[in-house]
Amino acid sequence: SLCIQLINPNTSFAMTELMAVTARQVAASGTEILAVCPSEGAPSIEGHFDEAIAAMGVLQQVKAGRDVGVDGHIIACFGDPGLLAARELARAPVVGIAEAAMHMATMLATQFSIVTTLPRTLVIARHLLHQYGFERHCAALHAIDLPVLSLEDGSGLAQQKVREQCIAAKRSDGSGAIVLGCGGMADLAHELTLELGIPVIDGVSAAVKMIEALAALRLTTSKHGDLDYPIEKTLSGRFKGLNTR
Numbered sequence: 001s002l003c004i005q006l007i008n009p010n011t012s013f014a015m016t017e018l019m020a021v022t023a024r025q026v027a028a029s030g031t032e033i034l035a036v037c038p039s040e041g042a043p044s045i046e047g048h049f050d051e052a053i054a055a056m057g058v059l060q061q062v063k064a065g066r067d068v069g070v071d072g073h074i075i076a077c078f079g080d081p082g083l084l085a086a087r088e089l090a091r092a093p094v095v096g097i098a099e100a101a102m103h104m105a106t107m108l109a110t111q112f113s114i115v116t117t118l119p120r121t122l123v124i125a126r127h128l129l130h131q132y133g134f135e136r137h138c139a140a141l142h143a144i145d146l147p148v149l150s151l152e153d154g155s156g157l158a159q160q161k162v163r164e165q166c167i168a169a170k171r172s173d174g175s176g177a178i179v180l181g182c183g184g185m186a187d188l189a190h191e192l193t194l195e196l197g198i199p200v201i202d203g204v205s206a207a208v209k210m211i212e213a214l215a216a217l218r219l220t221t222s223k224h225g226d227l228d229y230p231i232e233k234t235l236s237g238r239f240k241g242l243n244t245r
């Protein structure tokens with residue numbers, strides 16, 4: 001059996017729970033989902049500054065997960081904050097929900113669209129497309145222009161906006177698949193896939209299955225080269241011991 005650590009980089013308990021429920025729905029019978037979020041940080045991640053703060057929390061959680069021997073780590077925020085740093089620290093695979101969803105979309109359509117939250121986070125998604133080499137696969141990016149936590153205010157407005165943006169993207173972008181650009185949208189993918197008749201992909205679910213696949217293939221993060229464990233040195237203050245092997 002597997003234990004996959006699902007790290008919500010923001011400190012919203014409700015969003016952590018929402019993603020955990022979605023992850024458990026798709027997880028194989030022998031897979032346990034250990035859902036966590038940082039003890040301190042930002043309640044939502046909506047820009048470069050929030051991502052920098054969140055990355056610290058991600059690293060602390062990755063270290064905790066490694067220490068209890070998890071079989072994989074999911075960074076469950078669409079900016080994949082701290083991804084490469086986490087891979088240095090980790091022994092097991094580390095998968096971000098943006099990269100997982102994007103990879104899956106490229107296997108299902110020649111072009112995909114992204115629907116995310118605030119317009120100012122669009123550039124973060126663009127940076128990831130560049131980093132992962134998916135620019136030519138992404139036809140367009142859209143934002144619902146609502147904050148991340150509007151997804152959990154119970155009004156249903158954000159969810160309606162996501163649906164509208166997905167319908168518009170299908171009609172106008174010439175893309176065959178849609179990537180949902182926020183961990184808080186994890187519960188919307190299956191219903192939208194059925195309604196729109198095209199793959200609408202949630203990165204949390206995609207990441208669970210990718211880590212299960214890597215574990216089944218007995219493949220894990222390469223420690224040869226730049227993803228080797230961090231260079232040994234004494235860290236100070238709150239980071240003391242964070243880099244120990």
Ligand SMILES: NC(=O)NC1=NC(=O)NC1=O
Nearest residue numbers: 010044045077078182183
């Ligand atoms: N683009 C986003 O909405 N990113 C996110 N911020 C969060 O707090 N969670 C996300 O997935």
